[in-house]
Amino acid sequence: MDNRQRSGGNLNKDQLEHYHTNGYVVLTDLLSDEDMQAPKQAMMEKVSWIADELYGDGMITDKLENLPFEYRLSELFKGMTDKEFLKYGRSWRDRIPGYYRLMSNPKILDAVESLIGGEIFSNPVYNVRPKVPGVAAGAVPWHQDKSYWPDANSNPVITVWISFVDATLENGCLHLKPGTHRKKLLKWHEESTTGTGYTALKDEQIGKAPTVALPVKAGTAILFNDRLLHMSTPNQSDGIRWSVDLRYQPTDQDPMANHGAGFLARSYEYPDRVATLEDWLHNRNEHSPE
Numbered sequence: 001m002d003n004r005q006r007s008g009g010n011l012n013k014d015q016l017e018h019y020h021t022n023g024y025v026v027l028t029d030l031l032s033d034e035d036m037q038a039p040k041q042a043m044m045e046k047v048s049w050i051a052d053e054l055y056g057d058g059m060i061t062d063k064l065e066n067l068p069f070e071y072r073l074s075e076l077f078k079g080m081t082d083k084e085f086l087k088y089g090r091s092w093r094d095r096i097p098g099y100y101r102l103m104s105n106p107k108i109l110d111a112v113e114s115l116i117g118g119e120i121f122s123n124p125v126y127n128v129r130p131k132v133p134g135v136a137a138g139a140v141p142w143h144q145d146k147s148y149w150p151d152a153n154s155n156p157v158i159t160v161w162i163s164f165v166d167a168t169l170e171n172g173c174l175h176l177k178p179g180t181h182r183k184k185l186l187k188w189h190e191e192s193t194t195g196t197g198y199t200a201l202k203d204e205q206i207g208k209a210p211t212v213a214l215p216v217k218a219g220t221a222i223l224f225n226d227r228l229l230h231m232s233t234p235n236q237s238d239g240i241r242w243s244v245d246l247r248y249q250p251t252d253q254d255p256m257a258n259h260g261a262g263f264l265a266r267s268y269e270y271p272d273r274v275a276t277l278e279d280w281l282h283n284r285n286e287h288s289p290e
């Protein structure tokens, strides 16, 4: 039995007001180094799989095992083409335990609870993003996240974007247009330049609202509404801009099974149905108590 009390979340009045007015809120230093350790380990595990494969295919002669988190992947792909990188996907959605630990982190869920209440479903759309220097897929065009689930009766889905290194103007931090979360879903198209088919808006749809660039320190979370216009610029540094974008919604909305399996991340009504790591690893939405 879960003894937690319904807390109502941990965002203060100013943060809530900022979110409701602007469609986003920045939570500086939300995660500690310890919180980031397991997901970072998961990312490094994936980089090692890739290095093994590139090595096996004769694409590299050194797996660069001793290079740090920020540089190993960019060095592994140095001199290769976008296509060679995109073979591994523009973002990753592997089922590695460290990602479940991140998605279940109480600090994140407390913040989300402030916005949508305490019955929280972790949406199947989450992306681990290694923004590699020189790879066009790293730069994301202006869009609304809702264009990826236009028909879902979920309103809103909250994106929690977390940087795992300092995100800067140079390495391609997030940019957004405050207040645009009040817009309806705009007509989008699939862009054809990056090789990803990202949904995108035309210049004339973006409007004159000022753009805010959000360079943030590692461990910072940016929470935003799925109608807010946002984009990110290319990585012009020599390291990876590592980030993860997670999504949460109230449990009474479309679980979007066409995107994969999400999971019950927090519930005060049915605490023993919250999905365990084992459930998540097996694509189960929730726990079935004996």
Ligand SMILES: O=C(O)CCC(=O)C(=O)O
Pocket: 129, 131, 138, 140, 145, 159, 161, 172, 173, 174, 230, 231, 232, 243, 245
């Ligand atoms: O991380 C980025 O560069 C873009 C993220 C994004 O578009 C999103 O999280 O919806």
